[in-house]
Amino acid sequence: MPAPTRRTFLALGALTGLQLLCGCTDDHPAKPAQSPAADPDRPLRLRQLAATDALLARYDAALAAPGADPGKLGDLRADVVQHREALARTLPSASPSPSASPPPSSPSASPSAATAADLAAAEQRTAALRLADLAAASPDLARTLASVAASGAAHAAALGDTTASAAPSPSPSPSASASAPAVPAADTAALQAALAAEHAAVYGYGVVGAFLPAGPQREDARATYAAHQARRDAWQRVLATGGASPTAAAPGYRLPFPVKDAATAVQLAAHLETQLTAAYADLAAAPTYRDQAAAALRDCTLRAAHWGADLPALPGLSAEQ
Known part of the structure; x- marks a missing residue:
């Protein structure tokens, strides 16, 4: 019996690979396709x-x-x-x-x-x-x-x-204590993003209030500024007591458009609240913070409408979500 040549080995290898790809061996018939998993939702x-x-x-x-x-x-x-x-x-x-x-x-x-x-x-x-x-x-x-x-x-x-109605008053905010549980690693990014958005909102409402004349609108802006400060502080406590380092506020923030008068100040307030809805929609996916995130998303949506924003049907979500 002649010794097998290199070409013989290559041919055998190709055949074996073809059988594996096709799943057509006699001893191992192809398994039927599995049905998709049931949707738990x-x-x-x-x-x-x-x-x-x-x-x-x-x-x-x-x-x-x-x-x-x-x-x-x-x-x-x-x-x-x-x-x-x-x-x-x-x-x-x-x-x-x-x-x-x-x-x-x-x-x-x-x-x-x-x-x-x-x-x-x-x-x-x-x-x-x-x-x-x-x-x-x-x-x-x-x-x-x-x-x-x-x-x-x-x-x-x-x-x-x-x-x-969106009466701009401080909303119930997340609480934290010295014995607060650790922030889940999977939720940290969304929580930090919410905190960063609140930092930006606090800065932005400082600008809004500076351009509004004395009256109901300015009082609304002042109350909303305090509400965002309270929520910012609450998220900082949650992160700090949960073992994470809270995102620090930036020294300053670039405004999305020039604010020159009361009309553009109101537009900025609507923009700030609309931006916050995206951060809180993302945080609502985190099991630990869903209730707080949903409450914050509601507050921001109502405030955005209060300031005249043209809200989408699904606040905080993109068209693909």
Whole structure:
């Protein structure tokens, strides 16, 4: 028997590799493809979709009533449609999203079908349901729920609910003590980003207040400045007592545009709050700080609306999220 040549070894190697790639050996048949893992968020998403559909039905009833403002209610309804799409993103079998266009009004509809107060109360109840599922949600869904809840609070305020108005007063802030637990390493970056955003907000509101004349707006800016100081200090304590070194404030910050008068000062305030929503939406993914992050996201969303910001349907989230 002649000795095997180098070419023979190469041919055998190529054949073996081909068999492995194709999975076509006689002794080891190919395994069937595994089904994708079940979505652990599915029950939460389905419950949130049901609540969203109920809210959309209330908007449809309100829009069908005589005297309804189709512009305002239609815009709010369009936001709720986007909320539904975000909540159903990983549910291909979910029922299709309702039309983004509101139904035509009906002159024969009952005037008591729904009122602005009814809608505001429904928005508040639905926002509370979003927050009730926050702890059990995955990080991605938690961010969505916190954003949708903040949007719902802003809707309630737009519909005249004074309990949801953005009265710029210090909000409940995270507490810390000498025995506070260590900050989880996975959450440190998001917490530091929130602190850095608060540093920038404190600096920015110093500029805002300098350009506002004495009166209600200036008092609003002063109260909001104090609120951001309180939240900044609270995050610093959480980081310091949790074993992390808090991000220090910069010596100065570049403004996004020149501030020359009261009008541009108000624009800066709206910009600051809008920027903060992104930091708190990210922090809402952190299990340890979800409640505080969701509350801060709500506060910033309401303040942004208070200062006249054109808020997206999902505050703090990009179009891809």
